[in-house]
Amino acid sequence: MAGHSKFANIKHRKGAQDKKRSALFSKLSREITVAAKMGTPDPDMNPRLRLAVNTARGQSMPKDNIQRAIDKATGGDAEDYEEIRFEGFGPGGVSLIVETLTDNRNRTVTDVRTIFSKNGGNMGESGSVAHGFERLGLVTYKADAGDEEKVLEAAMEAGAEDIASGDDGHEIWTAADDLHAVAGALEKSLGEPEGAKLAWRPNVEVTVNEKEAQTLLNLIDTLDDNDDVQTVWGNYDVPDEIMEKLS
Structure with missing residues (x-):
């Protein structure tokens, strides 16, 4: 189960999230509202809401x-958000999956398409890249949750399928249908996670050079800056020495 973690690499430059804390909270709030509106406003009875709340807590919201x-979901003025997934390509043949929550489909489609075209990428058709990813559950913990052996043992007992640990933290992967149960079991043994959500894990990673990496990271940053974009997943691998230069 264990392996070298690409946590900092795949999650991209986490410092970018830290300096955009209010924007991050806005995205987390939107996910919580949607989850509460789709089910019950009680996290104990609504698995998606429970995961959204755990992720928000993990980000110190x-x-x-x-x-x-949560209250916004039950109010009369709650917006109706639609989930839209976009697929596209970045420099170096990198595949990207962009998940959005929007109250205006036309605006979001236009915005995402424009971001791709102006930042070295291009939009693909639905299904054009998703076949190269697995839809799995992902639970993340900071490094101080425990050493690799402790986290590995907890993950195995919780029924997880894979784990990758590194200096930046722990990634615990599970079947999509088992995410809620595994996250709950891990919370009992390791405490609240930094994040818990459905994720797209690439089957094969594409290594990019410095020029491609610069363009790619700018593309991802610009997508992240869009209010409607919740998460950007990719199959890229930026070598550590290149990431250090660009950070």
Whole structure:
């Protein structure tokens, strides 16, 4: 199960999230509201909401913000958000999956297409890249959750399928249908996770050179900056020495 973690690489430059904390909280709030509206506003009875709340807590989102996002789902002024997945290509043949939550489909389609075209990428048809990924559950913990042996043991007992640990943290992968159960079991043994969500894990990674990496990371940053974009997944691998130069 164990292996070298590409946590910092695949998650991209985490510092970019830290300096855009308010934007991150806005995205987390939107996911919480959608999850609460699709099911019950009680996290204990709504697996998707429970995972969204855990992720928000893992990002140090204040409790009041979390509760407001839940309450918004039951209010008369709650927006209707639509989930749209985009697939496309970045420099070096990299495949990207962009997950969005939007209250205006036309705006989001136009925005995402424009971002791809202006930043060295191009949009693909639905299904053009998803076949190269697995849809799995992903639970992440910071490095201080424990050493690799402790986390590995907890993951195995929880029924996880794979784990990758490194200096930046732990990635615990599970079958999509088992995510809620595994995340709950891990919470009992390791505490609240940094994040817990459905994810797209690439079957094969594409290594990019420095020029391609610069363009690719700019593309990902620009996508992340869009309010409607929730998550960007990719099959890229940026060598550590190149990432250090660009960070």
